Amino acid sequence: MTCIVGLVKDGKVYIGGDSIGVNIDSYSGNIRKDQKVFRNGKFIMGFTTSYRMGQLLNYAFSSSRGINEGEDTMSYMVNVFVNDVRTCLKAGGYASLREGVESSGTFLVGFNGRLFSIYDDYQVSENIDEFATCGCGGEFASGALFSNRHLEPDERIIQALSAAEHLSVGVKSPFSIITL
DSSP states (O other): OOOOEEEEEEEEEEEOOOOOEETTTTTEEEEOOSSSSSTTEEEEEEEOOOHHHHHHHHHTTSSEEEEEEEEOOHHIIIIIIIIHHHHHHHHHHHHHTTTEEOOOOOOEEETEEEEEOOTTTEEEETTTSSSEEEEEHHHHHHHHHOOTSSSSSHHHHHHHHHHHHOOOOOOOOOOOOEEE
8 A cells, every 4th residue: 555656857766655554454554754765875765565675675775786887777677686675675584485486565766867666576667658656556646647747757746646645545645755
């Protein structure tokens, strides 16, 4: 239960998110102080799925190495970044193994002027539209982002998160936005 929104404009990456933590078993929620969007070194991230996963990405994750000059950014994300994420989540007790398949959660990452979605099977995706969303409000936010291209990035993100809040019971302000 979340909405995370990311977009790229003029080489800058913006990620915004809502603030509710939802207990799915009781359909109750609390507005949390700890944000779902944050900066970790050369990365900005926004997460859904689990606050535990987000806490590990924020406070325990570190990349084993930076990107080498001339190295392809997608190759770096697939071969270095994701393997470092897997190591971090396993060490923190978050990654799960079911029928021999390892999985985690979903989050957005801004790095090197680009926006990536990391899915629960650790695949790395980069959209041609230069925006991405995740969480239960993601589809509503994507529609808003598609239709509000004339606005500035912060306005686009607030409008997208507001649409998700209005249409999804699992999204709640206040909203946070960070830029890389």
